[in-house]
Amino acid sequence: MAKIILRSGYLDDFTALGENGQTIFDSAIQIRETLRLRKQLALLSCLAIPQRNDAHDKVDWYAPHEGVLTQWAYASEQQRTGALRYLENAVAAARTLSQRCLDADKIPVRLLGSLLTKVLHFPASQHIYLVDDKPVITFWGFASLNDTAREDILDCLRQPLLPEEVQPVEAAPQDALTAPEPEREIEKEQDIAEHVRVTLSQTDSPLLSSTMTPVTVMSEPPVVPATPLPVTGKAQSVWRQLLLKIALVGLLFIGLPLAWPHLSGFLFSPSASVVTPDSAKPAAASVIEQPEPPKPVVAMVLPVQKAEFVPPAPAVVAEQRKEPDAEQKAEKIPEAVVDKNALVLPAPEVKAGSVTFMNGRWKASIDVNNPLTSKPPGLRYQFKNGEGSILITRSNKVTCQAEVYSGLMLTGNLLIKSRSKAKCSDNSRYQVPEITCKQPLSGAAQCTGRYEDDTVVPMTISKVGN
Template sequence: MHREHSDIGPLLDSGTLTELRPLGEGGDQVFRSAPELRHAIEQRLGPDVAAALAIPQSDESGSRFDWYAPNPGTVRRWSSLAEDELATAKARLDEVERRITALADEMSRDDGSSKDVQRKRQSLARLLRQVMTYPDASHLFLVDHRPVIAFWGFSRRAESDPTAPLGDGITIGHPTDAQRMRPPPSLADRVSRLFSARKPRLLTVGAVGALLLLTLGLVLLRDRTENTAPDEPGAAADETPPGSQWPAPGEDEPGEPIVIPIDAIATGSTDFLTGQWRALGDQLTDNASGQPIQLTYRMQAGRGEVLVKEQDGTLCRADVTASFDGRVLVLTPLTDVRCPADSGLPPYYGVTVTCQPTTDQRSSCTGKYPDGEEVRVELLRQPD
């Protein structure tokens, strides 16, 4: 059962993804599965273990996060602890890590399930192994003598990290005492903010959530993704209308299939992507209507944005980054897809596109939804 509003703890930490790298596997990110991961840990390992993981709330853009303690209590920074307190807190965190690692090991073992269930168990195991990774000790807190981690499932970007989003640097700001005192939002509100109201149009239940239904017997919030209007229509979305910085994609523009240069694979450079691209596929559809959608990318040195064109002509956008995972090129949304304020469509999480070189010098590409479903797509370069 989810905790009631009165049991929610204080605000611990806040920040954006400017200098932090979300961890994950194959398009599944730890922080986007945070409620399911915490719930799985609580069910399998107990509430004391889950209480070591702060609860994230994202803003409408999906780029800024507040992290709340799971339980009420007095907050103390890691750096303020006495030596004996620090030793005790570290020992508790070590035990939490040991138990989560053991759960990951259990989930990764073949238990005789079907191949599909086993694949999802292994996906969960990979995410669990990254739960206890955090940028540094400034994101560790003691809440009534219990250690709590904020920004778990994140690491700090290296200065030369090619996947770093466009921006002027880190904007992590630890909350003031006054901010800590403000009433936290309800857990239901935080879940609905983290898992955007619009998501059923491009995805159903997350990969980890689907796995929990299959293997852990957990009950997830079915109504967290109802198609409701955002709380404040016309707020941030009015500031930068989606698609306003570059023209909408044409319907019949020709395109050349992507060819990934061998030297780009060797060096990890994504400069060859500079320009405009379209991702097309018969199965690349809006889940609500079943109608096809278009993804158009505009890239500069491996970073840029994606324009999503709905069947009704609505244009929505998100920031994206490109990187190599071995020989595989990955185009990953950095933020939720946002639509014009007058469309009445709340933000939602988009599709991760991956392309792998084939023997005929072309590439085989797929689009992956956050629920793990994969569909074939073509990635075509568009004329300038």
Template sequence: MAKTLLRSGFLDDFLALGENGQPVFDSARQIRETLRLRRLQVVADSLAIPQLNDDGDRVDWYASFSGKVTTWSGASDSQRKQALKTLEKYVDNITTLSQRCLQSGNASIQLFGALLAKAVHFPGANHLFLVDDKPVITFWGFLQLNQDMQDDVLQCLRHQEPVVPVVIPEPEHEEPEPLVSQPAISSPDEPLLYSKPKQAAPNVETLNAVYAEDSDTPEEAPVAPAAPAPVIAKKRPVWLLPAAAAVAVAIAAPAVWWGMSQHSAPVQASAVQPVQPVAPKVAIAPLPMTLPVASATVVAPPPPPPPPQQEIKPVAPPKNALEMPVTDVRMGTTRFLNGNWRVVVKPLNGLDVPEVMHYQIQKNKGTVRFNPEKNVTCRAEIFSGLLKTGQLMIKPRGSARCSNGSRYPMPEIACEQGENNFAVCSANYSEHPATPVTLIKVSK
């Protein structure tokens, strides 16, 4: 009998696991009773007892015994370690029993074994409670809406030590020595170079004219030179005076003789040469073309070679993507479509639709569930079938009904066989008739 309330929640907020269209939740009482009959009462007590409300959309989870309730986040490390060891033992017991049932020749027992294998899954650590330090799991047989089944069902409970970031010490920056400002020394101005133009030697008449102008021009008053610094007179030897006079006479004598010879030399006038007449230009006749010349033809250059095409590597389909076996398609059966599917929509520009929808299909009938907004859930009935062309169609039976009272239009999904029998699917929206979608199998 239920004793302690642990947790409550809406079924639409979680993904129900199951087999062949039968959820684990519907067989919760049978699973707990089987564990008790197998003398696994402690294992059965670790699975909380579910109770639905009158509307059938909300479930309460109770512990089968009373005691002090502690959440997983509020438990100590020692309590967590002990509870984790206990749960590992319970999971091993359930897995062993599930394997025995799957090996049975009875179909109903095999179905029960498949349901038992999925019963150990639960959404997360916040759905586990300790009642008198004994672990009790709520919402077992459920997962989060966008969550996949893990190989290690207790991975969310294992303690992961936080990664300590490696701190690399920064190198000590030495303070640079202050720069001593040095006075800027400007480079001295370069001297202006002046080259005296070369002049031709003047003739006698030009010199006479210049001498005449100099005689007419009044002489300027001589500028008094600056008084030099007083220099102490040194006594010179007397014998230097006659020697200096002799040297001056020897230098001046050739210069005087050269000047006199220039004045006495007659000026020779250059002879005027007569202007010769220019011969008239004779027109040269063009040579006749004797060689046969053909008209030139313009040859178009060869077109450049086309750029090498890059090989487009096919994108590998995601894990557990929908496959359409050739045999089933030829026989017209849709057995490959039975199970729970997560439909991922890749909306195009300007298309506002839910990116994830959950389809549950069994024998060409089922339901679809999605959340267009936060805290709003919409549902609709669907049906499926194969056309003669081998195309798979999944159609709704009308608009989806939402929890806030609104209606939501549903698309038709068409799938065809692609590479390696993987399905290539698209959703038919009114605005965009070919929106690519991917069907990923969550469970059978």
């Protein structure tokens, strides 16, 4: 089974479809096996492989084959057209097989035929993925919450394609040449949205010419002042207010800088000769000294300080020169510490959706101490083509074993998890952490382990053998 995780979700978020009290999802494995035995490979490749968790409330959907993954929303027009044609053939094949099963004598075969009528139903377009340009359906046999099955299964996939086809509005210039423009001055107070609705719903109406009037007006300069001149009183008042505001702002920003030299001289001389209180002088001085005095004052003080502290100045420079060296050493230390056996997610295999780089024996170390045992348990993994096992050695020398598997998520992160708890030598059960690893720009992969109580701990994974 390919290990490309397409989508995960909870069963309570959807409505399960079925017949006679039996849902399609409960018979998903039997349906896929029946399609394989009947050699319905085209129909089988459209159905993703479901995998429940231990609580049976969440499902992971895997791709039935490996390849380049593309979401439906990011697929090109050519990819969507080919995938839609592929799904139409699959729907036709499912209906033919369903009718053949309904005509059978055995009751289980009839029940399977009734389930096949809705097997290709899915909640929405975001549940369709393209693997090597072939469509794969996740959450097949489900509908949106509190919703029923659609009459046309592929209706939601055709809707985005319709707006691009319905755009034949090229006959408008002929109507624009014959439509009388001067008689429509009464309609200028209507909302723009109303004009848009009229042009879309009544393509033959003379109102369509109003949208094309700018083209004819620009070709005839004398007509330009005739159309915008008849404006209502409200519009004229608004323009006047805007012009007044613009004029005031222009006076403030242009007139004040030009008049400031005269005003500053006028204000400065009477403040010294006529106004005698002390409160007026500091105010005038503060206004004048704000832009200029700080620069000369600082220039006068700095030479004195430099003259007094000439000896320590080179020491400071020396310390500053030493700091970059220390930083360079600190940056070089992590590069030298990186373990050559540390886990690295190779970009080519991640892009191809392959986990063959995990083949071999691996050791996972928890970077923090367990608060209960003071010594973290030892985790040993062994993988081959995505399937493997784990050996857990606890602090009390109790060993636990479980089956695990690895897979790649849509984000390119590596996921290592177990389908059940590990069986221990003292007949107890131990929770296997769910490990997620992501690849930074350089260096080893960054991994974290999540336990049942949502406790997340950092982990380091390194290879110990083939």
